[in-house]
Amino acid sequence: MYTTWRVKIQSVLWSRWTVIIAVLTVAGTVGVLAAKDKITDKIGLALAAVVGIFYFLLQGKRAYWLVLCIGIATTAIGHHGVYVTSTIYLVALEIVLFALCAILFFESVASGEPIDVKLPIALTFMTVWAILHALATVLTLPPSYGDPYSLVIGWALTFAIGFPAFFVVDKIVKHEWQVVHILKITMAVSLVMSIFGILEYYFPSIARLLGDAPQSMILVAQDGFRRALFSFWGYPAAASIITWGMVIAFDQFGHGKTLVAGVIALVVFAVDSLAVYISGQRSSWIALPLSLVIVSLNVKRRILLSIGAMLVVVVILLPGDFWNRMATLSSIILKGEVVDTSTQSRLNRWQSGIDDIIRNPLTGTGYGTELLHNAVLEIGSRLGVMPGVVFVIFLIQLVLRILRCIGLPVPNARRYGLLFLALAVPWFMQMAVETDLQTPPFAAPQWVFLALAWFLPDILRGQPTAATQPVIKSTTSPELLEELSV
Numbered sequence: 001m002y003t004t005w006r007v008k009i010q011s012v013l014w015s016r017w018t019v020i021i022a023v024l025t026v027a028g029t030v031g032v033l034a035a036k037d038k039i040t041d042k043i044g045l046a047l048a049a050v051v052g053i054f055y056f057l058l059q060g061k062r063a064y065w066l067v068l069c070i071g072i073a074t075t076a077i078g079h080h081g082v083y084v085t086s087t088i089y090l091v092a093l094e095i096v097l098f099a100l101c102a103i104l105f106f107e108s109v110a111s112g113e114p115i116d117v118k119l120p121i122a123l124t125f126m127t128v129w130a131i132l133h134a135l136a137t138v139l140t141l142p143p144s145y146g147d148p149y150s151l152v153i154g155w156a157l158t159f160a161i162g163f164p165a166f167f168v169v170d171k172i173v174k175h176e177w178q179v180v181h182i183l184k185i186t187m188a189v190s191l192v193m194s195i196f197g198i199l200e201y202y203f204p205s206i207a208r209l210l211g212d213a214p215q216s217m218i219l220v221a222q223d224g225f226r227r228a229l230f231s232f233w234g235y236p237a238a239a240s241i242i243t244w245g246m247v248i249a250f251d252q253f254g255h256g257k258t259l260v261a262g263v264i265a266l267v268v269f270a271v272d273s274l275a276v277y278i279s280g281q282r283s284s285w286i287a288l289p290l291s292l293v294i295v296s297l298n299v300k301r302r303i304l305l306s307i308g309a310m311l312v313v314v315v316i317l318l319p320g321d322f323w324n325r326m327a328t329l330s331s332i333i334l335k336g337e338v339v340d341t342s343t344q345s346r347l348n349r350w351q352s353g354i355d356d357i358i359r360n361p362l363t364g365t366g367y368g369t370e371l372l373h374n375a376v377l378e379i380g381s382r383l384g385v386m387p388g389v390v391f392v393i394f395l396i397q398l399v400l401r402i403l404r405c406i407g408l409p410v411p412n413a414r415r416y417g418l419l420f421l422a423l424a425v426p427w428f429m430q431m432a433v434e435t436d437l438q439t440p441p442f443a444a445p446q447w448v449f450l451a452l453a454w455f456l457p458d459i460l461r462g463q464p465t466a467a468t469q470p471v472i473k474s475t476t477s478p479e480l481l482e483e484l485s486v
Contacts, residue, residue, distance in 0.1 A: 079440070081094075082095070090440065129383060134156045159379070169455055219280075245272050284426060285326065288426070357377070362384050404457050
């Protein structure tokens, strides 16, 4: 299931002060170059931020966890990141993952301990293949091709972030309470994204006061549905992540230990529902019912009936625009007719990806600019059929590991197993028809959650089982119990 790389470096003398001095030297150099107009303000600010992150990470283990939480929270700001070239940019969570990965690596070097890089075998194979493929492409492209580095790195980076994501999650997330915190942060992120999207859709004048925004914040689809642009986040498909928040809020509502927690979860669920609706993203509309059914398998019956009744009312009250948009999909199933250009575009791109795989199955056809809206076809057509097949194997193994959680003799194992299984439904749906793993705002949080789901059995096994829970024996005398019962 795993492949573990073990490297032990004893000849390198490394200390915290060495790192601090090196970081300050880099910061000083950056400052001098910026003063001489050798570095633009944006790049200088980005480098200063990276230096600050590294210095903060040197403060200890708690800082690692805090920075990871902050990085996940920055998912709310979407595409706002740092351009390293004219076409390649890094979002905050990517920078955090690379920084955490580097500092954890250097910490192992400093202590002289073996460096364990634990990755799923399938993901390791795909990562190594992708690196060699990218290197070969850069070395063999003719000079007249232009800038091969941006072309290759821009495509490969969103997949390469999987390596530091798995490494960081494995090293930092060790307890159930950490999983709970990440889920709550994601729920808060979805709420923030929903509020901005709703403001842009219904109150564009207010949204424009909060920052730069296009004149029109509504995209009218071919079927007449008026879609929210989510321009602050960067893509109308922001509903992909908001859908995760909805599923988590549904779980929190069913298992909330206090009235306040239940009310908060219900509010998040309601706001996110509106945001997902106005997004017009059909993949989320299809995935959500199945996800909610899976989560409800571990919800108390009364709560389940109440939620079911509310959902029935909502479905009945959905306007005609919703059903008209859904009809664009049902027409394909029932009549075999494609009635909208969005669906036809995806079908054309999928066929193009299949043709590329048939044309060159071993190494793929290289890196293009047109995204195929399907992660497996994207990998297979660019890198070759083997990495595509291996990626499918990785996803199958991921589902099996999530299912394994449900049967663990650990408190809350069934709950979190079903929750992550429910989350896997929109993940796979979005990988099949959207561009989640090809765009940085999606790819970074997606890989973090894939890593979290993969290591979930290991995390839960580290918790006390039902057999090891402390037994509290009553020391109350029978006489006192009799008096209290009167």
